[in-house]
Amino acid sequence: MARRTKAEEAERWFQKFKGIKARKDGSIRTEPVVPVEALSEADVLKECVKWLKARGVLADRMNTGAHQNDAGIWHRYGIKGAGDILAVYRGLHIEIECKAGGGGSWSLPQQRRQRQIKEAGAEYLIIHGVEELDYFWQFQVLKRFGK
Secondary structure (H helix, E strand, O other): OOOOOHHHHHHHHHHHOOOOOOOOOOEEEOOOOOOOOOOOOHHHHHHHHHHHHHHHOOEEOOOOOOEOOOOOEEEEEEEOOOOEEEEEEOOOOEEEEEEOOOEEEEEEHHHHHHHHHHHHHEEEEEEEOOOHHHHHHHHHHHHHHOO
8 A cells, every 4th residue: 555645644534534523422433544344342352451451551441430328328440541551651641532443422521531532642542453453543643653
């Protein structure tokens, strides 16, 4: 595959996202930008953590949810909208939101979190498979370090 210029890559992204329409709940349908294996979201998450750790990246699963204690009081944990994987590479904070290989839904809290992460100078990736992670890793993350 021939390398695209920055202008060609920007145009490709613009064309891909200009027709996006949010659902009534504000969520947006996501699809992979490169061909990926059709795995479940859980399998994509496992494979991505394995891929990152094999490359020396500090990567951990971010769990969110709620539980009820013995007194019947509910407690929430985690960060609403945070990526499924929190990673650090050469001091760069990266959050990775995993979706099933065939696509998924990007919720409003996830969209807000992405804006916060980007505004703070970190990276937020939406990934549908390790093939896509490899693509974005080279195009967005390594590019920051001049590679």
